Amino acid sequence: MNAIAEPATPVQAVTTQDGLLSLRIRQIRYEAQGINSYELSCPHGGELPAFEAGAHIDVHIQPGLIRQYSLCNPPHERHRYVIAVLRDANGRGGSRALHDALHVQQIITISPPRNHFQLDPKARRSILLAGGIGITPIKAMAHFLESQGQPFELHYCTRNTDTAAFGTDMAAWQAQGQLHLHLDNGNPEQGLNLKDLLAQAPEGTHVYYCGPAGFMLACSQASAHWPTGSVHCEHFKAPEPAADTHSLPAGAFIAQIASTGQRIDVAPEQTLSDALNQAGVPIATSCVSGLCGTCRVNYLQGEVDHQDYILSPDEQAHCLTACVSRARSGVLVLDL
Numbered sequence: 001m002n003a004i005a006e007p008a009t010p011v012q013a014v015t016t017q018d019g020l021l022s023l024r025i026r027q028i029r030y031e032a033q034g035i036n037s038y039e040l041s042c043p044h045g046g047e048l049p050a051f052e053a054g055a056h057i058d059v060h061i062q063p064g065l066i067r068q069y070s071l072c073n074p075p076h077e078r079h080r081y082v083i084a085v086l087r088d089a090n091g092r093g094g095s096r097a098l099h100d101a102l103h104v105q106q107i108i109t110i111s112p113p114r115n116h117f118q119l120d121p122k123a124r125r126s127i128l129l130a131g132g133i134g135i136t137p138i139k140a141m142a143h144f145l146e147s148q149g150q151p152f153e154l155h156y157c158t159r160n161t162d163t164a165a166f167g168t169d170m171a172a173w174q175a176q177g178q179l180h181l182h183l184d185n186g187n188p189e190q191g192l193n194l195k196d197l198l199a200q201a202p203e204g205t206h207v208y209y210c211g212p213a214g215f216m217l218a219c220s221q222a223s224a225h226w227p228t229g230s231v232h233c234e235h236f237k238a239p240e241p242a243a244d245t246h247s248l249p250a251g252a253f254i255a256q257i258a259s260t261g262q263r264i265d266v267a268p269e270q271t272l273s274d275a276l277n278q279a280g281v282p283i284a285t286s287c288v289s290g291l292c293g294t295c296r297v298n299y300l301q302g303e304v305d306h307q308d309y310i311l312s313p314d315e316q317a318h319c320l321t322a323c324v325s326r327a328r329s330g331v332l333v334l335d336l
């Protein structure tokens with residue numbers, strides 16, 4: 001009998017000059033109403049860069065159209081990345097373009113995985129909360145916790161069985177009592193009672209949540225009394241600015257480059273990243289919403305109005321996201 005020999009050296013993903021990956025869409029699968037999953041792999045086989053639960057990739061859908069999607073397959077898998085995308089008819093157009101333009105066999109460009117939504121290794125137990133398409137990073141977390149034999153309970157809130165994705169992948173968790181499906185038929189009052197679920201904050205338990213704006217707000221309010229550091233979330237869409245943000249002076253300021261002394265005017269209607277790029281100081285951007293961290297820059301002096309959704313308070317003490325952060329002081333000295 002002939003055996004198929006393993007290649008001596010694993011084939012690596014095809015990388016471009018920018019460090020991006022060119023992968024083949026190997027499978028597109030209907031997961032639920034409006035939701036497709038996309039399986040990406042190396043065109044010639046081989047291993048992809050490793051990823052952690054909670055990680056996302058940038059998908060270059062079309063020239064100038066880049067969107068972030070969480071990886072939802074088990075993180076120990078090295079032969080594929082799987083994302084799932086809800087076609088949002090009222091969104092900014094990325095999910096529509098992706099659903100309409102991508103097809104099996106196509107080669108697409110993505111970034112290597114990045115993670116701003118890590119599991120805390122100190123957690124003794126995890127409560128995972130997913131609203132709608134927010135199930136994607138949460139599912140990867142559940143896979144990881146299961147592989148490590150760590151206890152978790154997953155609450156998946158969605159409208160009805162037609163909109164519930166990954167039924168097959170998650171059936172075993174449901175049978176074992178680890179997955180609780182909450183169907184509200186469009187009325188949140190019929191769904192999961194987050195206040196009751198999170199009323200107690202047992203020592204060593206961590207909460208992770210991801211979902212649409214209303215779900216995020218409800219989770220945030222229900223977990224407000226939990227200890228610092230035990231609650232983790234990821235927004236997949238930047239929330240509307242709080243009302244008082246509108247009243248902040250959106251004045252001009254000066255960005256000073258520490259290494260050269262160059263001073264760059266940032267106009268009230270201009271982002272810091274745009275001003276820097278226009279002045280010849282290249283700053284890479286991706287989400288331009290304060291969500292992905294591509295445009296992180298260290299700063300040395302000045303008071304920052306951060307407006308991002310990823311940096312921890314410790315990181316914000318020395319780092320900002322140039323796509324959304326502004327200065328409250330007249331001058332901001334950047335460590336560039």
Ligand code: FES
Nearest residue numbers: 286288292293323
């Ligand atoms: S480009 Fe994503 S945080 Fe700035």
